[in-house]
Amino acid sequence: MELPRHYNENRLVLMIQEPTVIFSYWELSRGQWESLGEGRPLFLRLYTTGLNQGGTILMEVSLPPFTNDWYFRDVFPEYIYQAELGYYEPKGEFYPLLRSNQVVTPRTRTVEGVARFLKVETVIRVDTDEDTVEDEGEGTAFWGGYSSVDLPHKS
Missing domain, CATH: 2.60.40.10 (Immunoglobulins)
Structure with a gap:
């Protein structure tokens, strides 16, 4: 339509x-x-x-x-x-x-500090599709990436 x-x-x-x-x-x-x-x-x-x-x-x-x-x-x-x-x-x-x-119109804010990113590694068991940090034996896969951290700001 x-x-x-x-x-x-x-x-x-x-x-x-x-x-x-x-x-x-x-x-x-x-x-x-x-x-x-x-x-x-x-x-x-x-x-x-x-x-x-x-x-x-x-x-x-x-x-x-x-x-x-x-x-x-x-x-x-x-x-x-x-x-x-x-x-x-x-x-x-x-x-x-x-x-x-x-x-x-919304207010503008300045963020103080430096943005930080953390490296994250998660082990995924292929046979169960669950995230786990257990054994890294057969049937496991790794996912790696970055995650940002929120910083406090002044209003």
């Missing part, structure tokens, strides 16, 4: 890709496109928001025609973000068409 290319919905979604990168995608229904008229440029705004307070415009992008996604790069970790998709009237007033969900 093939997925439809469009769902004929009005939606704007933000997704965190990294602590400093937010991906956005949107769809406008056919009716919304018809009401806009031809040739009207769309703009995508990214706001930083706080809980129960208005937002501050961080970035605004004039979207190229036929665009339905955008990456916001160099955003701040540990902030709340929301976006609006809209257009400007001839008098210069911005009219939002869609508002996105809110997202919170």
